[in-house]
Amino acid sequence: MNSSNLDLFGIYCNLAICLFVVLFGTRWLWKDFKKPSGFFRKTAFQFWWLGWLAWSIAWLLVLIKFTQLEGSEISQQKTKTILQATILIFDNLNTIFFLCMYLVLTRGEEYIKKNLKYDFYQLSFFFSIVIPMLYILCKIHQKSDFAIILHNTFSLSLGIIAPILLGWAYNLRFNTKIIFYIGIAYGLMQPLVYVVNLNIQNGSGFDVLKDYKPVIDAILAFLKIALAVTSIKILYSDQAFVKSLIHPVINRKSEFSSGWNSELKIFTSFLFLLLFGMIVYLIAIYIDMKKIDPSFMGAMSSVLSIGGLFYTIGFQIIERMRHKKN
Numbered sequence: 001m002n003s004s005n006l007d008l009f010g011i012y013c014n015l016a017i018c019l020f021v022v023l024f025g026t027r028w029l030w031k032d033f034k035k036p037s038g039f040f041r042k043t044a045f046q047f048w049w050l051g052w053l054a055w056s057i058a059w060l061l062v063l064i065k066f067t068q069l070e071g072s073e074i075s076q077q078k079t080k081t082i083l084q085a086t087i088l089i090f091d092n093l094n095t096i097f098f099l100c101m102y103l104v105l106t107r108g109e110e111y112i113k114k115n116l117k118y119d120f121y122q123l124s125f126f127f128s129i130v131i132p133m134l135y136i137l138c139k140i141h142q143k144s145d146f147a148i149i150l151h152n153t154f155s156l157s158l159g160i161i162a163p164i165l166l167g168w169a170y171n172l173r174f175n176t177k178i179i180f181y182i183g184i185a186y187g188l189m190q191p192l193v194y195v196v197n198l199n200i201q202n203g204s205g206f207d208v209l210k211d212y213k214p215v216i217d218a219i220l221a222f223l224k225i226a227l228a229v230t231s232i233k234i235l236y237s238d239q240a241f242v243k244s245l246i247h248p249v250i251n252r253k254s255e256f257s258s259g260w261n262s263e264l265k266i267f268t269s270f271l272f273l274l275l276f277g278m279i280v281y282l283i284a285i286y287i288d289m290k291k292i293d294p295s296f297m298g299a300m301s302s303v304l305s306i307g308g309l310f311y312t313i314g315f316q317i318i319e320r321m322r323h324k325k326n
Contacts, residue, residue, distance in 0.1 A: 010217020011063050011197070017221055018056035021228045025049040028232075043116065044104045044235060050099035052228070058090040062197050084148055084198060085135065088155045089127075095158040096123050098166050105169040156194050160187040163227070174234050182230060188224045192216045 003041065029049055065083050103119055131151060137149035167183030170176060196213040 001045070001079050006214050008063070008066060010221065011059065011066060013221040014217060014224060015056065015059040015063055016060045017224045017228070018052055018059055021052045021224075022049065022056050025052060025232075032216075033165075040108045041235060042102050044101050045232075047097045047101040047104065048231065048235070051094045051101065053096040054090045054097060058087050061090065062088045066197075074076075081145070081148060085151060087198065088151050089131075091159060092127055092131075095162040096120070096127070098162045099123055101164045102169040105166075105173045135307075152194065152198060156190055159190040159194075163187050170231065170234060174237065176234060179227065179230050179234065182223060182226050186227060189216070189220050189223065193220055196256075 025045075026049070029046065044100060065080065065087070100116070100120055100123065104116065107115075131154075134150060135147045143187055163183035163186040164180070165183075167177075167180030170179040193216060196209050196216055
């Protein structure tokens with residue numbers, strides 16, 4: 001077996017496991033629709049299934065990347081960049097679905113569909129606004145690689161935290177820490193998996209780990225099996241109570257918006273002024289060293305500001321819709 005086939009071994013393993021889970025999950029999903037069951041179990045399973053479906057598509061794209069585009073000519077680099085961005089998007093979808101599952105597990109039967117819909121909108125709003133704007137900006141300034149690097153870092157951060165949060169939700173709901181421990185192991189594997197399978201930034205990290213790629217992928221495949229078996233077994237156990245683990249206080253003014261005395265205002269203002277001064281000084285140094293394009297830096301700041309503004313406005317609109325219908 002040559003090294004190329006060995007590199008593909010782990011990808012085939014992870015893809016086969018994801019597809020197998022999705023196929024069996026489809027059967028269980030159909031059985032769930034045909035029989036009455038609790039809302040939180042059924043909805044949690046639907047998000048669980050969607051998360052594995054997103055993983056399946058992502059691993060299929062990774063396989064295409066390694067079999068069709070690895071070592072390709074510069075003329076195909078645009079296709080490779082698009083493919084890498086698509087892989088990250090499906091990984092982000094997996095994160096969104098697992099975070100929604102976390103919300104369902106912690107809120108139980110009291111978590112009605114209407115609230116779930118608004119929470120899903122809030123989770124996905126950032127991906128649908130800021131990330132496309134980031135790619136458009138970098139495309140205009142011919143810095144597509146920079147957009148991929150930022151998206152990759154953002155996705156990696158979410159990929160680490162999502163399985164840990166999911167495991168913690170299982171611990172709170174079902175009083176078991178096994179999925180929490182699996183989630184920690186799975187999250188800690190993500191930096192290694194990203195380096196050997198996406199290789200966004202060519203450098204020493206990939207050079208050191210590339211010989212261990214089959215081992216890293218095989219460990220991830222083992223963790224996938226452990227996560228699939230334990231999560232579905234515990235989800236359908238009869239030991240769970242169905243009440244919400246979180247009890248929001250109605251008609252109470254937010255503590256953050258009140259109680260700002262003069263000392264706290266001075267403390268906060270000084271820190272923000274210090275931060276602003278450091279940012280301006282850093283930008284000035286980089287411009288003087290001609291390491292960054294001032295127009296690109298200004299455009300990037302505008303995109304982040306506008307994206308943050310849109311996200312804040314959208315978040316508030318969704319919250320108003322939620323409370324109005326409640």
